[in-house]
Amino acid sequence: MAAPRNIVVDTSRLVTRDEEEKKSMDMSCAAELDSPTAKRFKEGRFPLSSWEFAAAFGVILVFSTGLFCLYLSMPPTEYGKLKLPRTISDLRILKDNLGMYAEVYPTKFILGYCSTYIFMQTFMIPGTIFMSLLAGALFGVFRGLLLVVFNATAGASSCYFLSKLIGRPIVNWMWPEKLRFFQAESNVGISCSTTCCF
Template identity: 35%
Template sequence: MRSLAGLGALVAAASFFLYLLSTHLPPGTKHLQPASEGEEETVEEYSLKFPSDLDSLRELAEMLKLYKREHYSYVLLLFCSAYLYKQSFAIPGSSFLNMLAGAIFGPWEGLVLACLLTTVGSTFCFLLSSAFGKQHVVHFFPDKVALLQRKVEENRSSLFFFLLFLRFFPMTPNWFLNITCPVLNIPMPIFFFSVLIGLIPYNFICVRTGSILSEISSLDDIFSWTTLAQLLAIALMALLPGAVIKRYGEAHLRVDGMDGEDQIRKER
C-alpha cells in the first residue's frame, strides 16, 4: 500500500507540474488572425490541448512552431516534460508525440529528441517499476511475466539482442517491457541501450511522417514524387535494421511461443 501511495504522489506532482507548464505560458502568446473582407484583424490567444487526430495534430504543430520563434526554450521544456510524463508512467500512445516532434523541430532534431526522450522516459519507468511496482506487475500479469521470464532465461547468453528483437518486433508493447524488465532482473545498461537502439526505426518513421505532414497542404502534395520518394526512403531505412535483427534472431534466439495466444496487442 505504501508503494502505491508513493507512486500516486509522484504522478500527482508530475501532473501538477505539467499543468502549470501548459497553462502559464510566458508573454508573447498572441498572434493576428487574418481578417475577412470588411472585418478587422482579431488577436487570438494560443491554447494547448493534446491532439486526438491528425487534424488536431497539425493545428497544434502549427501553433507551437509559431510560438517557438519567440520562446524556443519554453516549447522545448514543455515538449520534453510531456514526453517524459507519458513514458515514465507507461501511458501508451507515443506515435502522436513523435510525429509532433517531427512537425515542430524538423526530421533530424526531432529524431534525436524522440530517441533521447524515449530512452530516458523508459529508464524512469524502469526505475519506478523497480521501486514501486514489481509485486503489482507480477500480480496483474502473472502469465505474461512468466512467459517473458522463461524466454529471458533461454536467451540469457544473447540478452541484448533478444531485447533488441522485442523492440524491433514488438510481441509485447514497449510500455509493458519497461515495467516488466525490473521483475526479470534485466541489467540497467542492457535495458538502456536496447531501448536507445531498438526504437530508432519506430521513432524515425513517426518523426519523419510528422515532418512530412506539416509540409502537406493538399491531397496533391501527398501523391507528389517528392513525398512518395521520402516515404519509400523511410520504409527502406526502417526495414533494413529489422531485417538484420530478424536474421540474427532466427539463427541465435529462441522466441517461439511469444505470439498467438501469448501475444499482447501492440500499444505504443
C-alpha cells in the first residue's frame, strides 16, 4: 500500500474567476483610455476645438461658394428649370433642359455636376442616385461611369473626413451615457466571443 501524500497548496496565488475577469476588464479600459483616439469631454462645454470648427466651417464654405459661383455663371433662362430630380420624370425633364447647356459649355457643366454631386454625397443629401443616372444620360455609359465613380469616392471620403473630425466629439458630447452603454455591450460581446472560441 502506498504512503499518503501531503499536498501543499499556496493559497496566496489563487485567483478567482471574478477577480481575473475584473482585472482583464480594467486592463482593457485602461488601454482604451490610453488610446490616441479616446478624448474626454467636459460636461457643458462645446466639444469641438477651434481648429476642428474652422476645418468644418471651411469645407462648408468652400462647397457653398463654389456652387453659388457656378449657379451665377449659368445663363439666366436656366434658373427656373434647375432642381434636383426626385423621380424618373424629373430626371428626363432635367436631361432635356441641361443637354444643350452641356454641349455648349462642357467644362463648366462637368465642374458644376461634379461639385453638386460631391456636395450631396458629403452631406448625405438624398438624390445622388438620380445624379448618377443623369450622368449616364448626358455623358454616355463610359464617361458617366467614370464621373460617378470619381464623385462618389470623393464625396464619401469627404463625408468620412467630416464625420471623423466633428462627428465623434459631438456624439460623445451629446450622448455620453448611451455611448458608454454601447461600448460596454460591445466589450462584453467581444470577451464572450473570445472565451467561446478557446
